Amino acid sequence: MNWKIWKKKNDHKKKKTKTREWVDAIVFAVVAATIIRVFFIEAYTIPSGSMEKSLLIGDFLFVSKVNYGARIPMTPLAFPFAHHTMPLTGTKAYWDGIQWKYHRLPGLSEIKRNDVVVFNLPVGDTVALENQEPSYYNLIRQSDWKTVNSQYTITSRPVDKRENIIKRCIGIPGDVVSMKSGIMSINGKIDPLKNTGQMPYKIKLTTGNVNFEVFSNLGFKVSEMQQLDGETYLANATSEMIQKLKPLDFVKSVELYVESPSTNDGDLFPLDPKRKWNVDNFGPVKIPAKGWTVKIDSNTMPLYYRAIRTYEGNKVEQKAGAWYINDKVATNYTFKMNYYWMMGDNRHNSTDSRYWGFVPEDHVVGKALFIWMSFDSEGSFLHKIRWGRLFRGIH
Known part of the structure; x- marks a missing residue:
């Protein structure tokens, strides 16, 4: 009797080869790791001393995407595990032919004052192309709150593909921040530098x-x-x-040892000749909050021009002494996003909101959780690892 007639057709299916099994396993691992990296937790390395002594060069951190809510990728087509540049070729690690609008999943909490936050660099990643003209950041330094000359073609990395940096959140939406003789004030109350700040x-x-x-x-x-x-x-x-x-x-x-209030650094936010500020003396500045309406005039536009135009995507022009937003005369503006004021703990060795102003909510990557590894490049062979910093929480 031919027993084969009782067998199902699936029984004759070929067994996976070892190569196919490995390929399937690798694809699954890449997909799973990408999901974890995008929506849950991501590794980050401290590249500079701007947060000393809170964080040291060579600290390796885990950054939570869950605390503030994971940001849906705005540039969905990208090479796995590469941020914006391929490691060997130096070419783009993403394709910006498809761009999604900013959306964020619900988080466990809002950003709080003194949180240590990883975010995308707000300036410096944008370039003005016109016969090899200088970077857009330099162009912005000359006329950030004026109409940019139409001869320039503006191009930039997508927001989620700009450099990741880490700072401490000093001010949240609606706060008024200022500094006098190196001492911060929030809403008129002195906010001393933490013991780990320098x-x-x-x-x-x-x-x-x-x-x-x-x-x-x-x-x-x-x-x-x-x-x-x-x-x-x-x-x-x-x-x-x-x-x-x-x-x-x-x-x-x-x-x-701080700057005199009469000293004018000249290249600080908001690049307004009327505001003679320096790294130790500035403000007051009100941080925009979603739904807050600001009156538009010659005093406020230097502070909020970049947020209105660059971050919120409006056409902003000044004609015959009047301001136009999207070709309509504007006397006020209501913000669509929340903004934050970020500063490094190593106050005189940090490029932060004092230089480039507000950080929009769509630039926020996540909250720094803890140090999982720390290497001292200047340490001896047996003391390369800073054992005392391992698994230390970040506050």
Whole structure:
């Protein structure tokens, strides 16, 4: 009797080859890892010292996409695990032929003051192309709140493909931020720098013959201390380090080293000649909130021009002393998004909202959670790993 007639056709299906099994496994792993990276958690490396001593160069972090709600990719077609550039070829790792509007899934909380946030760089990734003209950022520095000359062709990376950077959220939507003599104020109340934040201090010693190992033991980077004269040094330090330094017998005086209120840096936000601000003295500035309506005039437009035009996608022009938004005379404007004021903890070694202003909500990537690995490039072979920083939470 031919028993084969009882077998189902599926029984004759060929068994997967080892190659096919490996391909299926790799595809599944890539898809699963991409979903986790986009919607749940992503690794990030600290590239600069702008957040010292909260975060150090060589810290490896996990950034949560869940806390503030995962951002739906605005550039959906991209090479897995590459941000904006292919690692070997240096070519684009995405195709911007398809662009989705900004949407974000519900999150566990809103961004709070003092949260450490990863976001896309608001400026510096945009280029003005006209016979190899300089970067758009330089063009913006010259006339950010004026009409950009129509001869330039503006091109840029999509928002979600711009550089990721990390700072501390100092102000949330609706806050009024200002700084005087290096001290921040939020809504008129002083907001002291956290113990892990650094400011420059001028340190006068009683003698030039000092064992600088004492400074090193207190946490100072001796190699970065600047000697102003025989017994006077300029150094970055936390308030806690300064409190330990002051009682030492060879220390004559210690004072905060900040810019005078009369000093005009000239290249700070909002690039307005009428506002003579510097890194230690600026404001007050009100941070836009979704639904907030601002009166449009010569005083407010330097502050909000970029947000209205670049971030919210409006055509903005000034004609015969009047402002036009989308070809209509405008005396006020209602914001469509929330904005934030971000600053580095290492205040004199950070390019942040003092330089480029507000961070729109659609630029926010996620909240920094904890350090999972930390390497010290200057450490000896046996001390490359900073064991004390592993799995430390970020506050």
